[in-house]
Amino acid sequence: xxxxxxxxxxxxxxxxxxxxxxxxxxxxxxxxxxxxxxxxxxxxxxxxxxxxxxxxxxxxxxxxxxxxxxxxxxxxxxxxxxxxxxxxxxxxx
Numbered sequence: 001x002x003x004x005x006x007x008x009x010x011x012x013x014x015x016x017x018x019x020x021x022x023x024x025x026x027x028x029x030x031x032x033x034x035x036x037x038x039x040x041x042x043x044x045x046x047x048x049x050x051x052x053x054x055x056x057x058x059x060x061x062x063x064x065x066x067x068x069x070x071x072x073x074x075x076x077x078x079x080x081x082x083x084x085x086x087x088x089x090x091x092x093x
Contacts, residue, residue: 001025006035 004026009016016026016038026038045051071077 001027003027003029003034006030009038 002024004016006028009026009028020026020038020040023040025040025043027034028036028038039047
């Protein structure tokens with residue numbers, strides 16, 4: 001990731017866009033402080049808060065669904081006790 005001044009972005013905007021399209025990432029500084037980033041369009045999904053939130057919710061929904069399936073098959077369990085038992089069994093040789 002390269003750091004570039006706002007003035008340099010103005011002067012070389014076309015070049016910066018070409019480099020970003022090729023995969024380069026830029027942090028834009030104004031008065032020595034980072035104020036923005038220019039990233040390839042392919043990276044936008046990774047930093048879009050709405051998409052990240054939706055992915056996290058989908059992952060939580062999957063975990064809840066898997067937990068329900070597990071409980072239906074095996075009944076309720078004490079997860080902490082199971083983790084301790086698994087951990088402790090590895091220490092006894």
